[in-house]
Amino acid sequence: MTAQTMEFKTEVQQLLDLMIHSLYSHKEIFLRELISNASDAIDKVRYLSLTNSGLLEGEGDGKIKIAIDKDAATITISDNGIGMNRDDVIKSLGTIAHSGTKEFIQALKSEEVQNNPELIGQFGVGFYSTFMVASKVTVRTRKAGEPAESGVVWESAADGSYTIDACTKENKGTEITLVMKDDEKEFLDQWTLRGIVRRYSDYIEYPIVMDVEKTEGEGDDAKKVISEETLNSQKAIWLKDKSDVSAEEYNEFYKHIAHDFTDPAKVIHYRAEGTSEFSALLYLPSRAPFDLFYKEFKIGPTLYVRRVQIMEHCEDLVPLYLRFVKGVVDSSDLPLNVSREILQKNRQVEQMRKTITKKVLDTLGEMKRDENDAYLGFYGEFGKVLKEGIHYDPTRKDTIADLLLFESTHTEAGKLTDLQSYIGRMPAEQEHIYYIAGASRRELEGSPYLEAFKEKGYEVLFMLDEIDDFIVSSLHAYQEKEFKSAVKGDITLDKENEEKKKEAQEKHKDLLELIKNELGESVKEVRLSGRLKDSPCCLVAGEADMDPQMEKILKSMGQEVPSGSRILELNPDHLLFSAMNGLYEKDKDSGTLKEYARLLYDQALILEGSKPTDPAAYARSVARIMAENAMR
Numbered sequence: 162m163t164a165q166t167m168e169f170k171t172e173v174q175q176l177l178d179l180m181i182h183s184l185y186s187h188k189e190i191f192l193r194e195l196i197s198n199a200s201d202a203i204d205k206v207r208y209l210s211l212t213n214s215g216l217l218e219g220e221g222d223g224k225i226k227i228a229i230d231k232d233a234a235t236i237t238i239s240d241n242g243i244g245m246n247r248d249d250v251i252k253s254l255g256t257i258a259h260s261g262t263k264e265f266i267q268a269l270k271s272e273e274v275q276n277n278p279e280l281i282g283q284f285g286v287g288f289y290s291t292f293m294v295a296s297k298v299t300v301r302t303r304k305a306g307e308p309a310e311s312g313v314v315w316e317s318a319a320d321g322s323y324t325i326d327a328c329t330k331e332n333k334g335t336e337i338t339l340v341m342k343d344d345e346k347e348f349l350d351q352w353t354l355r356g357i358v359r360r361y362s363d364y365i366e367y368p369i370v371m372d373v374e375k376t377e378g379e380g381d382d383a384k385k386v387i388s389e390e391t392l393n394s395q396k397a398i399w400l401k402d403k404s405d406v407s408a409e410e411y412n413e414f415y416k417h418i419a420h421d422f423t424d425p426a427k428v429i430h431y432r433a434e435g436t437s438e439f440s441a442l443l444y445l446p447s448r449a450p451f452d453l454f455y456k457e458f459k460i461g462p463t464l465y466v467r468r469v470q471i472m473e474h475c476e477d478l479v480p481l482y483l484r485f486v487k488g489v490v491d492s493s494d495l496p497l498n499v500s501r502e503i504l505q506k507n508r509q510v511e512q513m514r515k516t517i518t519k520k521v522l523d524t525l526g527e528m529k530r531d532e533n534d535a536y537l538g539f540y541g542e543f544g545k546v547l548k549e550g551i552h553y554d555p556t557r558k559d560t561i562a563d564l565l566l567f568e569s570t571h572t573e574a575g576k577l578t579d580l581q582s583y584i585g586r587m588p589a590e591q592e593h594i595y596y597i598a599g600a601s602r603r604e605l606e607g608s609p610y611l612e613a614f615k616e617k618g619y620e621v622l623f624m625l626d627e628i629d630d631f632i633v634s635s636l637h638a639y640q641e642k643e644f645k646s647a648v649k650g651d652i653t654l655d656k657e658n659e660e661k662k663k664e665a666q667e668k669h670k671d672l673l674e675l676i677k678n679e680l681g682e683s684v685k686e687v688r689l690s691g692r693l694k695d696s697p698c699c700l701v702a703g704e705a706d707m708d709p710q711m712e713k714i715l716k717s718m719g720q721e722v723p724s725g726s727r728i729l730e731l732n733p734d735h736l737l738f739s740a741m742n743g744l745y746e747k748d749k750d751s752g753t754l755k756e757y758a759r760l761l762y763d764q765a766l767i768l769e770g771s772k773p774t775d776p777a778a779y780a781r782s783v784a785r786i787m788a789e790n791a792m793r
Contacts, residue, residue: 164326169255169317177292177319188294188345192227192354193361194287195238195337197417199225200365202242202335204470206305209243211469216243216305218333223367227358227392231349239336244304247313250325254288254300254315287420292319294348295339303330358392364414366468369393397468399442399489403430415444418463419487423447426539429488429524437512443488443521449542453485460484462517464504465491477504478514482550482561483521485543490517522560529564529579537577540566545626552628552635562639565632568602568623570611578622580639586620590656593645594638596622598630598708609696609768610647616694617654621647630708648769650704653691665689665733672745673731679758682726683774690730697735700727700765729765737761756782 169177203223210216220241228237245253291298296318303312312330317323330336347353351371358369368391377386398406398414412424419425425444432440443462452458461484464475468491479486494509504510525547528536540547550561566577571586583594595614599605605623614621624630633644645652653659666673666689677687685703693699702708706727731738737757744754760782763773773779 164324166322166324167251167255168322173255173289174321177289188290189348189353189357190287190361191290191294191339192238192348192357193417194290196225196358196362196365196369197420198288199238199240199242199335200367201473202240202244203367204242204473206241206243206333207469208471209305213306216333218305220332225365225367225369227354227369227371229349229351229354229371234341234346234349235338236341236348236354237336237338239334241332241334242305244307244333244335245302245313246304246307246311247325247327249304250300250302250313250315255323291337291339294341294345296342297340299338299340300335301328301330301338302335303333305333307333355392360413361417363393364396364398364410364417365393366395366397368395397491399430399440399491400468406430411442414442415487418489419444419446421446421448421450425487426535427524427528429520431520433513433516437492437509437516438494439490439492439513441488441490441517441520443486443490443517445521445524445539445543446485446487447538447542449485449546453543453546458484462486462488462490465489466495467491467493471495472504475504477510478517479521480514480518480550480554482546482548482553483518485546486517486521518554518557522557522564525564526560537566540564540577545628548626548628548632551632555635558636559639562636567596568625569620570606570614570623571620574602583620583622584640584642587642588618591619592642594622594642595619595645595647596624596629596633597647598624601625604770608647609693609699610701612694612696613652613654613692614647619654646702646708647692649702649706649708651688651691655691658691662689662691662733669733669742671749672742675745675749675754676729676731676758676761679755680729680762683762684729685726686728688728688730689733693730693732693735695735696732696768697737698729698731698761698765698768700762700769701730702727729762731761 200223203225206216207223224241226237226239228239229235230237298317298319300315301312302315303309309331310327310329312328314326314328315323316325341348351373354371362369370389370391372387373390374385374387376383378384398410408428411428411430415425415428416422424447426447427445429441429443429445432438441462450458459474460481461472461474461476461478463470464472464478475490478490490513492509492513495507525536525539528539544566547561547564551558551565554561562580564579566579568574568576569578569583572578580594587594597605597608597610599608602623602625605611611621624633633646636644638644653662669689673687673689677684680687684700690699692701741754741757744751744757748754759774760779763775763779766773
């Protein structure tokens with residue numbers, strides 16, 4: 162095969178431009194990314210060799226080697242992992258396998274990543290970080306199990322294209338050579354590279370080696386010899402006793418496995434014994450990755466069986482609503498040749514999942530109780546994900562409900578309260594946990610739906626996340642107190658006035674019927690309100706109807722929502738209702754009365770944040786009434 166020049170995909174070229182021209186700090190992370198990729202490649206061949214021992218090609222254990230050539234200004238990182246064939250190289254180095262490419266590139270352009278290029282590891286494109294420090298990158302690779310002459314050489318100077326050619330490579334694995342830029346030659350110093358390895362890659366379980374020149378002997382007997390030294394400790398940190406691991410070691414290991422640059426919010430390190438024995442080192446991150454809500458987000462800790470990595474992301478070990486959990490789980494019981502299909506049906510894995518889930522939720526409960534500031538920070542990043550557990554894990558919904566936080570009419574802006582505290586503040590006569598859903602606190606605070614609650618002193622929770630209505634529907638109640646929406650059903654907070662409202666409803670039934678007839682199918686009922694104190698009217702949903710906020714969200718997503726009319730509630734104590742009643746008693750067929758009915762309905766739409774049915778007609782009516790009043 163002759164050398165072939167190929168163009169990078171557009172998104173790769175954009176990525177390379179960012180690497181070369183925009184990202185300046187912490188450039189040393191290029192070495193961490195290459196070592197991490199090499200470790201993954203060795204993990205893969207080691208796992209596949211369980212069923213095909215020939216893939217090891219008699220080379221024994223995995224090893225990663227760093228070589229420096231100061232004369233040529235090159236650094237070479239090589240491994241004896243799985244390697245790549247031609248198709249693998251084009252797929253891995255010429256394109257970005259990511260469905261949200263546009264959002265992905267935007268994330269890389271963000272100020273956060275500009276200031277913290279270490280984040281690129283989260284995006285799975287760490288290889289391209291080499292172009293921050295190298296003017297040219299050459300990759301020589303051969304896939305395990307394929308003949309020596311099937312090797313591939315890939316080369317690029319990040320100029321919009323790359324060349325790919327065949328080569329002969331005696332050993333399996335990958336060798337990456339960087340020609341360092343003139344202003345990046347500090348990385349050609351062995352002590353600099355040693356420090357980077359110790360900082361970022363000390364916990365890689367395969368030896369990271371380097372040829373080091375030393376002087377042996379003294380005087381005339383002194384001679385220089387070159388020996389291979391291992392730079393990392395290769396400690397399986399998750400198998401050590403907690404008392405033997407420092408906070409710094411925990412944090413550095415987290416940064417290695419999560420490709421994160423911040424310290425985790427919490428470390429969970431324990432050994433489970435009993436029906437299923439395993440060691441777990443789990444982390445709760447302090448910040449959410451950019452792709453947390455993408456369906457391709459990789460879920461689950463890395464699964465080891467007796468220190469052999471079986472699966473990098475074992476999604477069967479954690480439920481979806483704990484997908485932010487990072488870490489390592491090492492089983493003593495599972496077979497080494499366990500497959501994904503076997504995992505899905507394995508009782509031990511199910512038991513491990515239950516144990517891990519309980520441990521994480523218990524830890525979150527302890528954080529909330531004992532480290533509230535840390536929990537508030539964590540909840541701000543992952544609370545929306547945690548809420549999903551109410552719907553997807555009904556057996557634990559009470560435990561998860563204890564962890565939920567909301568703003569409310571009794572909290573300052575930005576401050577949160579939990580359901581336990583809410584119930585503790587409830588007056589003895591209050592029967593329900595009241596809530597209202599919306600896009601922002603500011604929007605909800607002035608809502609007419611809250612007028613009676615404010616007068617009564619009842620606290621109302623602000624549900625500001627899109628999924629909150631689903632969550633409340635699934636939770637239904639907390640500590641035997643049912644949730645009740647402030648915008649649905651009939652609200653009567655004052656039992657003493659219940660009879661008065663019924664009497665007034667009967668007294669004005671003819672007027673209410675007239676308004677209902679004038680509005681037709683726009684409303685399914687017109688009634689007097691128990692929730693309004695200052696506003697003249699509002700629209701409410703039936704007790705079993707969809708929350709109006711959820712209806713808006715679904716429509717904005719392009720989903721069809723069953724059309725249904727709502728209930729128009731009128732404030733019997735408002736001057737406008739009194740005026741309409743007086744007008745009705747004088748002339749039941751008054752055209753003005755019918756016009757007022759339409760205006761009331763449009764006003765109710767405006768109060769909930771919707772448009773009038775006919776904005777032009779509404780404006781004309783308001784203008785005419787204003788003019789008539791001005792001329793009196």
